[in-house]
Structures are given as structure tokens and as C-alpha cells.
Amino acid sequence: MEINELPKLHSDFSVDCVIFGFDKGELKILLIERAEEPFKNFMALPGNFVYDNEDIDGAAGRILRELTSLSDIYLEQLYTFGEVNRHPQGRIITVAYFALIKVKKHILNPQVAFARKAEWYSVADVPALAFDHSKIFEKAYKRLQSKIRYQPIGFELLPEKFTLSQLQQLYEVILEKPIDKRNFRKKILSFGLLVELDEKQKNVSHRAAKLYKFNKSRYNNLKKMGFSFEL
Amino acid sequence: MEINELPKLHSDFSVDCVIFGFDKGELKILLIERAEEPFKNFMALPGNFVYDNEDIDGAAGRILRELTSLSDIYLEQLYTFGEVNRHPQGRIITVAYFALIKVKKHILNPQVAFARKAEWYSVADVPALAFDHSKIFEKAYKRLQSKIRYQPIGFELLPEKFTLSQLQQLYEVILEKPIDKRNFRKKILSFGLLVELDEKQKNVSHRAAKLYKFNKSRYNNLKKMGFSFEL
DNA sequence: GCAAAAGTGTTAACTTTACACCCATGT
DNA sequence: ACATGGGTGTAAAGTTAACACTTTTGC
Incomplete structure (x- = not known):
């Protein structure tokens, strides 16, 4: 079927999700392969139309649940793209969302409605x-790079328990620059937002590192009192 | 006419503009009085439906031109509000924009299509x-308060030529806190983004202050090279 | 015992903050 | 001559940046 033979849809809106993950020292995004025209066989951001009876935030959450079978995901609205000709099937604006997920915890649904x-x-x-x-995607990536410097969102990409080196590596990959180890540790620990656990890394062929977790409720309290995280 | 007798519209989208101005030492926003149901006689943000043949950014620009007869206005997308029941006439999501204007330069159009x-x-x-x-409005106000600290957007609210005290007062009003005069001047001049003019205030009953203007092209150049404005 | 990453402090450079007086102009 | 806001410098405190070696563990 040729693109210009596709049926026209009425004026409508969709959501698309830029879903970031961090795995094996690399920052990743989750893409789907389109099973249908237009752009059949192209890779695309996971997205869908917004149903009449759901909020747009709800639609984004639904996409994530369908793909990952989980719902405790960091999700925020990114930007709305509404150029007249952005969609070949009609006047469709899309509200883009920005999600951060813990890769290991999420098993991808092998087959979802909107993708192969x-x-x-x-x-x-x-x-x-x-x-x-x-x-x-470009806009989401830039948002991640700037937001990670003033909000403690990096933790959303790491497992519940992590080492300081893993955290540092995450920052280095996202900010695309090396960071001094001692200065990084001093700074990140000075916020008092990390809880040192009575537990160490296992199965590593070198000295095992201490594990930490992020104290989210403490962050929320401090934030109310005007505290600002600033890396 | 009762609200529940209003005709239902089909699924659609609108834009609404939060337009900030600074006048007589106060931060202001521009509101319209609604001439029609729903919310007849309420004050509201200037807004309108997006036409089928215009980009959403274009629709926001059109609202501003209709209201102010001018088009060189700072405008950026703020956020999209899409709760199911936000509009009594149907499923209408709205893309909110955030504008900063120089009050003196803009004469309000006394009668626009969508308002009394x-x-x-x-x-x-x-x-x-x-x-x-x-x-x-709340979201826009918070955005202004945080953005003014890391982007030189304050100038969009002042006349072309301004004194350092006017600039300082603008920051004090928006950030809702007093700022030390000497430290403020040192900091703001250190960026090298202000041009000192060969001109002074007129008609003031005290020592006349030097006038400055903002060097926007220099800011754009520095920004490309990684410079970051940070108040 | 060696390879690999963990863990740890000090100093110099820089930035931020706090603070008070004289100057120019109009009335 | 007085009222009003304009304009200016310094020192102490705090923050950031640069930098290298010892420790632990598995193989």
C-alpha cells in the first residue's frame, strides 16, 4: 500500500514515549518496529492514540505498562509536537513523554498491539x-542531559542497590565527560541522600564495593524545605 | 444558557498563552474576559483553537499578534494539559505557551474575537x-522563576534600554527575594552581555543612571561555545 | 603475586557573600 | 541643603578542582 493511499484520520492526538535505560555501561532507548503503514518496518518511538476516556498522562502510562508489564516508572511530559504536516494521515499532534526505567527489572513484552x-x-x-x-528523541536526550544535573533522576536508571562507581559511570555516560572519582563521591555523599547498605557487590573479580540506595522520601522532604540538588 | 446545554465539540486542541509583562515594579499577566459560555464573564488566559492549517506554535503566535499587534515576542511552549474532563464541551487538550513582552511597546487591542x-x-x-x-498560570509562573536563573530572559520584559537597578528590581520581584546591589552588578556585568550606552536616564529627581542594552547576538555566540548564564 | 577496581585527604584556585560610604541630580 | 537613588571595593567564608597512592578480592 502506498503512503498516499492511506485513509485520512480526523484531527486527533497521540502520545509517544522516549524510554531510557542504562545497561552494560551504555545509555539506551527502547524502540519498536512498526508493523503497519505509514513507515512500515521503520523503527519508531512506542506510542499510540489517546483514548477518549483517558488522560494524556494515562495514555503514556498505558504504553509503558503494555511494553514492560510494570507501572512504577519515572515518567514526565517532554514536549508537544504539532506541525501541520508531521503525520501523513492527517492533523495529528503528539505529546511526547520521557521515561526512565531500570532495565534489569523490566521484561519486554515480545508482542504489543502497535509493534512487531x-x-x-x-x-x-x-x-x-x-x-x-x-x-x-533529540529533545528528550538533551532534556535528560540537563535535568540530571539538577534533579536526582539518575537513580531511576539504576537497580535499587548500586555502587558509587556505577552511579559515577552513569553520570559520565550521560554527560559525556569524565568525572574525578574523589570529588564525585564527596559531592554526592554530601547531600545525605544515599543510604549505605550492609551489603557488598558479589561475584566481582576485584575488591567488592559497598552498595547504596537512594533515599527518596528524604529527598522529597528536603525539596519542600528549599534544598536543591546540584551536581 | 446552562453549561450542560452547551453543544459538544469533537476531539480537538487549543493553545493558551500565559503572557508576562513588567510594569511599575510589578510582574503582570495579561488576561481576557470571556464573552461567551462556558465560563462567560470569567477571566481567562488568551487562547483559541488551533486551525487545521497552522502549526501549534503558529497558533500561539497568532493569539499574541491579535492581542498586541506585535510579533517580536519571546514565546516558548510550556506544557500540555489533557485531562479528560478539563473542558466542559468535550475532549479538548490545550498546549500552553509562555510569553514575555515589553509592556510599554505593546498596545493592547481593545477588542479581539475571543474576548470582551x-x-x-x-x-x-x-x-x-x-x-x-x-x-x-501556576506552572508558568514557576517556570519563569526557575528559568530566569539560568537563561537571560529577563531582558525580554524590560525596554530596549534599561538601568542596572531596573534589571535588579525585575529579578527581585520575580525571585521574591532581595539581592545585594554590588554583588548583582559585579555578577551581571561579568558575563559581558550588557552594552553600556552613551546615554542616561532622563527626568528623574536624583542622579541619572547609565543605560544598558542586552547583547543578544553575543549571548547566542557564547552559548554555542558552551557558555552558561547562571545568576 | 598480579590484575582490577575500591577507597581515601589535602591544597590551591575560584566563587560567593556580607557589608557602608560618597556622588550626582532635582527640588 | 536635603532627599533620592547611583555607583563603587574588600575581606572572609565557602566551594570546586586537581591530584596519587593503598586496599581488597579473585584468579
Whole structure:
């Protein structure tokens, strides 16, 4: 079927999700392969139309649940893309969302309604995407890079228990620059937001590192009192 | 006419603009009085449906041009509000925009299509607004307060030529805290983004202050090279 | 015993903060 | 001559940046 033979849809809105994960020292995003025209066989951001009886935030949450079978995911609205000709089937604006997930905890649903398959791509290696999704991805990536410096969102990408080196590596990968180990530890511990656990790494062929977890409720309390996280 | 007798519209989208101005030492926003149901006679953010043949950014620009007859206005997308029941006439999501204007330069259009009148309100004194517009205003105000600290957008609210005291007062009003005069001047001049003019204030009953203007092209150049404005 | 990453302090450079008086102008 | 806001410098406190070696563990 040719693109210009596709049926026109009425004016409507969709959501698309830029889902970041961190695995094996690399920052990744989750893409789906489109099973249908338009852009059949292209990779695209997971997305869907918003149902009449759901909030747009709810639609984004639904996409994430369908893909990952989990619902405790960091999710925030990114930006709305509404150029007249962004969608070949009509005047469709899309509200883009930005999600951070703990890769290990989430098993990808092998078959979802809107896609043939879902796959993780390194952000350095994202192919040409359907629609204006490359533009959406770029904007999300920039948002992650700036937001991680003033909000403690990096923890959303790590397992519940993590080492300081893992955390540092996450920052180095996202900010694309090396960070001094001692200065990083001093700074991040000075916030008092990390809880040192009575537990160490296992099965590593070197000195095992202490594990930490992020104290989210403490962060929320401090934030109310005007505390500002600033890396 | 009762609200529940209003005709239902099909699924659609609108834009609403939070337009900030600074006048007589006060931060203001521009509101319109609604001439029609729903929320007839309530004050509301200027807004309108997006036409089928215009980008959403274009629709926001159109609202501003209709209200102010000018088009060189700072405008950025704020957030999209899409709760199912936010609009009594149907499933209408709205993309909110955030604008900063130089009050003196803009003459308000006394009569625009969508309103009976337009008026400036001090942000400390905003009445209950139609729809979810109070929520939109709150979000815009917070965005202004945080953004002004890391982007030189304050200048968009001042006349072309301004004194350092006017600039300082603008920051004090927006950030809701006093700032030390000497430290402020040292900091703001250290960026090298202000041009000292060969001109002084007129008609003031005290020593006349030097006038400055903001060097926008220099800021754009520095920004490309990684410079970051941080108050 | 060696490879690999964990863990740890000090100093110099820089930035931020606190603070008070004289100057120019109009009335 | 007085009222009003304009304009200016310094020192102490705090923060950031640069830098190298010892420890633990598995193989």
C-alpha cells in the first residue's frame, strides 16, 4: 500500500514515549518496529492514540505498562509536537513523554498491539526513525542531559542497590565527560541522600564495593524545605 | 444558557498563552474576559483553537499578534494539559505557551474575537480563572522563576534600554527575594552581555543612571561555545 | 603475586557573600 | 541643603578542582 493511499484520520492526538535505560555501561532507548503503514518496518518511538476516556498522562502510562508489564516508572511530559504536516494521515499532534526505567527489572513484552517487536538501542546508535521521532528523541536526550544535573533522576536508571562507581559511570555516560572519582563521591555523599547498605557487590573479580540506595522520601522532604540538588 | 446545554465539540486542541509583562515594579499577566459560555464573564488566559492549517506554535503566535499587534515576542511552549474532563464541551487538550513582552511597546487591542476585553493583572492578584487556567498560570509562573536563573530572559520584559537597578528590581520581584546591589552588578556585568550606552536616564529627581542594552547576538555566540548564564 | 577496581585527604584556585560610604541630580 | 537613588571595593567564608597512592578480592 502506498503512503498516499492511506485513509485520512480526523484531527486527533497521540502520545509517544522516549524510554531510557542504562545497561552494560551504555545509555539506551527502547524502540519498536512498526508493523503497519505509514513507515512500515521503520523503527519508531512506542506510542499510540489517546483514548477518549483517558488522560494524556494515562495514555503514556498505558504504553509503558503494555511494553514492560510494570507501572512504577519515572515518567514526565517532554514536549508537544504539532506541525501541520508531521503525520501523513492527517492533523495529528503528539505529546511526547520521557521515561526512565531500570532495565534489569523490566521484561519486554515480545508482542504489543502497535509493534512487531521492541528493542533496546544504544543512544549513540539510533537509526532513522519514523515520523518526526528523531527530533523527539533529540529533545528528550538533551532534556535528560540537563535535568540530571539538577534533579536526582539518575537513580531511576539504576537497580535499587548500586555502587558509587556505577552511579559515577552513569553520570559520565550521560554527560559525556569524565568525572574525578574523589570529588564525585564527596559531592554526592554530601547531600545525605544515599543510604549505605550492609551489603557488598558479589561475584566481582576485584575488591567488592559497598552498595547504596537512594533515599527518596528524604529527598522529597528536603525539596519542600528549599534544598536543591546540584551536581 | 446552562453549561450542560452547551453543544459538544469533537476531539480537538487549543493553545493558551500565559503572557508576562513588567510594569511599575510589578510582574503582570495579561488576561481576557470571556464573552461567551462556558465560563462567560470569567477571566481567562488568551487562547483559541488551533486551525487545521497552522502549526501549534503558529497558533500561539497568532493569539499574541491579535492581542498586541506585535510579533517580536519571546514565546516558548510550556506544557500540555489533557485531562479528560478539563473542558466542559468535550475532549479538548490545550498546549500552553509562555510569553514575555515589553509592556510599554505593546498596545493592547481593545477588542479581539475571543474576548470582551484584555487587561493586565499583577501576578499577586490573579482572580479565579476559567477552565484549568489557574493551574496553567501556576506552572508558568514557576517556570519563569526557575528559568530566569539560568537563561537571560529577563531582558525580554524590560525596554530596549534599561538601568542596572531596573534589571535588579525585575529579578527581585520575580525571585521574591532581595539581592545585594554590588554583588548583582559585579555578577551581571561579568558575563559581558550588557552594552553600556552613551546615554542616561532622563527626568528623574536624583542622579541619572547609565543605560544598558542586552547583547543578544553575543549571548547566542557564547552559548554555542558552551557558555552558561547562571545568576 | 598480579590484575582490577575500591577507597581515601589535602591544597590551591575560584566563587560567593556580607557589608557602608560618597556622588550626582532635582527640588 | 536635603532627599533620592547611583555607583563603587574588600575581606572572609565557602566551594570546586586537581591530584596519587593503598586496599581488597579473585584468579
